[in-house]
Amino acid sequence: MVDLLGALQLILQPHVLFAIFIAELFGLFIGAMPGLTATMATALLVPLTYFMDPLTGISMIIAMEAVAIFAGDIPAVLLRIPGTPASAAQTIDAYHLGRRKPVATLGTDLVCSAIGGFIGSLILIFVAPALAEFATNFSSVEYFWLALWGLSMAIVISAEKPLKGVIGVVIGFLIASIGIEPVYGYPRFTFGSIELLKGVSFIPAMIGLFAIPELLRQISRPREKYIIRLSITEKAFELVKQALRKFKLVILRSALVGTFIGALPGAGADIAAWVSYGIAKRTSKKPEEFGKGSLEGVVASTSANNAALSGAWIPALVFGIPGDSVTAIALGALMAHGLRPGPTLFEKYSTLVTAMLMAFIFANAFLLFTGYLSVRLSSNILRIPRNILVPIIATFCVVGAYAVNNSLFDVWLMLILGIAGFFMEKVGIPIPSVVLAIILGPLVEFNFITTLMKSEMNPVVFVSRPIAAGLAVLVAATWAIPFIRAKMRRKK
Amino acid sequence: MNKDFATGVSSFIIGLIFLYLCKDLPLIMEKHYPGPSFFPLLLTVILMISGAILMYSGLKEFKRLKVATPSLKRIIELIKSDEVRNAVLFIVITIIYIIAIPYLGFTITSMLYIAFVQIIYGVSILRAFPVAIASVLFIYILFIVVLRVVLPEPILRRFA
Numbered sequence: 046m047v048d049l050l051g052a053l054q055l056i057l058q059p060h061v062l063f064a065i066f067i068a069e070l071f072g073l074f075i076g077a078m079p080g081l082t083a084t085m086a087t088a089l090l091v092p093l094t095y096f097m098d099p100l101t102g103i104s105m106i107i108a109m110e111a112v113a114i115f116a117g118d119i120p121a122v123l124l125r126i127p128g129t130p131a132s133a134a135q136t137i138d139a140y141h142l143g144r145r146k147p148v149a150t151l152g153t154d155l156v157c158s159a160i161g162g163f164i165g166s167l168i169l170i171f172v173a174p175a176l177a178e179f180a181t182n183f184s185s186v187e188y189f190w191l192a193l194w195g196l197s198m199a200i201v202i203s204a205e206k207p208l209k210g211v212i213g214v215v216i217g218f219l220i221a222s223i224g225i226e227p228v229y230g231y232p233r234f235t236f237g238s239i240e241l242l243k244g245v246s247f248i249p250a251m252i253g254l255f256a257i258p259e260l261l262r263q264i265s266r267p268r269e270k271y272i273i274r275l276s277i278t279e280k281a282f283e284l285v286k287q288a289l290r291k292f293k294l295v296i297l298r299s300a301l302v303g304t305f306i307g308a309l310p311g312a313g314a315d316i317a318a319w320v321s322y323g324i325a326k327r328t329s330k331k332p333e334e335f336g337k338g339s340l341e342g343v344v345a346s347t348s349a350n351n352a353a354l355s356g357a358w359i360p361a362l363v364f365g366i367p368g369d370s371v372t373a374i375a376l377g378a379l380m381a382h383g384l385r386p387g388p389t390l391f392e393k394y395s396t397l398v399t400a401m402l403m404a405f406i407f408a409n410a411f412l413l414f415t416g417y418l419s420v421r422l423s424s425n426i427l428r429i430p431r432n433i434l435v436p437i438i439a440t441f442c443v444v445g446a447y448a449v450n451n452s453l454f455d456v457w458l459m460l461i462l463g464i465a466g467f468f469m470e471k472v473g474i475p476i477p478s479v480v481l482a483i484i485l486g487p488l489v490e491f492n493f494i495t496t497l498m499k500s501e502m503n504p505v506v507f508v509s510r511p512i513a514a515g516l517a518v519l520v521a522a523t524w525a526i527p528f529i530r531a532k533m534r535r536k537k
Numbered sequence: 538m539n540k541d542f543a544t545g546v547s548s549f550i551i552g553l554i555f556l557y558l559c560k561d562l563p564l565i566m567e568k569h570y571p572g573p574s575f576f577p578l579l580l581t582v583i584l585m586i587s588g589a590i591l592m593y594s595g596l597k598e599f600k601r602l603k604v605a606t607p608s609l610k611r612i613i614e615l616i617k618s619d620e621v622r623n624a625v626l627f628i629v630i631t632i633i634y635i636i637a638i639p640y641l642g643f644t645i646t647s648m649l650y651i652a653f654v655q656i657i658y659g660v661s662i663l664r665a666f667p668v669a670i671a672s673v674l675f676i677y678i679l680f681i682v683v684l685r686v687v688l689p690e691p692i693l694r695r696f697a
Binding site: 096208218231234261265433437451453460490 | 575654658
């Protein structure tokens with residue numbers, strides 16, 4: 046029986062609420078800066094969470110992410126530049142709407158984001174525990190296929206060419222294979238280094254792969270800054286009533302679609318926003334307005350991208366398979382606190398997990414306040430030039446990488462992986478696939494090898510159980526998508 | 538250079554390196570169970586095959602566009618471009634910063650780093666130093682005072 050009151054008591058502790066608020070301010074700042082993503086913000090936030098209790102730490106990540114995704118819409122409305130990839134779908138419409146009423150557009154965006162996030166949170170709260178109960182039937186074979194499916198989705202969805210996604214995943218696996226081997230405890234690829242014996246530290250690797258390429262991109266055009274003026278007298282919630290009355294079904298549908306897409310491993314808020322935008326356009330009474338300032342388009346994509354955030358936590362908490370790169374990093378933080386994601390997490394720490402799920406509700410409630418603040422402060426945030434911001438964030442990266450193990454070795458590791466990540470991005474290797482593989486590498490290897498050992502090297506065991514066979518079909522179907530798509534394109 | 542070709546060559550080389558590194562690890566254990574190098578070897582093979590396919594498609598692209606190799610002039614132009622120079626300069630300064638941390642300590646090094654990066658990229662000295670001091674002060678309060686993280690101290694203080 047879930048102790049709802051106990052969970053509520055945990056989440057209502059003043060220091061947790063204060064941490065949520067601070068994290069939202071941080072998310073507001075990062076999200077509003079074009080080019081700085083929620084993923085990068087999470088990578089920077091995780092080292093801080095090491096020094097907190099798990100609930101405070103994870104609540105901070107959840108809250109920061111929710112605000113960052115909304116704040117990403119701010120430069121989309123004001124400058125026609127999406128602050129985060131999740132804002133890309135609505136950028137053109139939001140910008141055209143924002144040219145007439147910038148504050149009101151942002152206000153509507155904010156309310157729809159919060160509603161989307163709220164619906165996604167409710168689904169997460171009700172679906173995750175039920176799914177966790179079902180997942181207790183899973184053995185190493187099912188976990189092997191599930192991890193492989195997550196990786197396959199990440200490859201097929203995020204890579205410009207699936208083969209480059211495969212290369213990204215293999216590189217991630219190879220990085221994860223450094224250190225003590227998980228089955229026999231054999232040291233691998235350590236070159237005699239004591240630091241490498243425990244493997245490549247997850248947090249420095251995340252900071253390196255996500256933050257450093259971003260900083261290198263920003264510093265290559267150091268003097269760029271944006272100047273924007275907003276009218277103080279304009280009412281922020283002027284368009285909200287109209288949007289809620291006209292598009293309530295669009296909001297509900299987009300939130301449901303967003304949560305579902307977010308729950309697919311590898312598909313994040315950006316894809317959820319694009320799909321919902323597409324559905325809204327196809328079903329709209331005025332599809333001709335899309336791309337020219339359609340409020341319906343803005344409402345659909347913004348409700349979906351915030352709902353997707355909660356969705357991404359469903360496979361992360363239930364199976365240990367992250368739905369997107371932010372939850373991938375957050376999983377690392379959970380594991381650092383000794384909490385292993387999976388069905389047993391719901392059994393062993395049911396109150397704590399329920400409190401974490403409740404953090405979504407509180408994060409979205411706070412979003413209305415911090416989001417309003419960000420609408421009013423956005424012109425100041427956007428005015429900070431990159432040549433001031435980059436060295437400060439770089440210093441945070443160094444501290445974050447160092448603080449995990451008090452080791453400069455990790456700082457070097459962060460820099461090396463960051464430079465490698467920069468080049469990988471340049472040639473089209475998707476970084477999220479690399480990161481997902483670093484996280485899932487030990488899980489895939491362990492389950493793969495132990496399954497082979499248990500079955501006396503009989504490969505049929507991989508498809509002998511019904512759920513395993515179903516998951517194997519799912520993996521095969523996922524891989525068939527790019528080929529079918531290519532064939533259809535050729536036919537056209 | 539063609540992106541596919543570059544990715545293919547790099548992947549193939551990484552595959553070769555890991556292939557070499559796997560040679561000292563047991564491949565098969567007792568009862569014919571897979572050993573510690575089994576999984577990485579499997580990955581290496583996938584990496585090298587993927588690399589070879591990308592190299593081939595890159596070469597086909599070269600042929601299609603009738604470009605034998607990128608000209609040296611173009612590569613030099615690319616290296617000399619402001620964007621590449623700014624990024625390389627930033628990496629070099631950051632490397633010097635990390636090397637200096639154990640000697641000067643985190644606080645002083647970070648302050649100098651934040652200030653110098655700003656100045657090099659066009660911020661005035663009068664603005665750069667106050668920003669640097671304020672940022673380091675914030676990091677100091679957050680990490681050292683509140684979170685009690687032990688950040689590197691100057692080498693001289695350790696002998697004092």
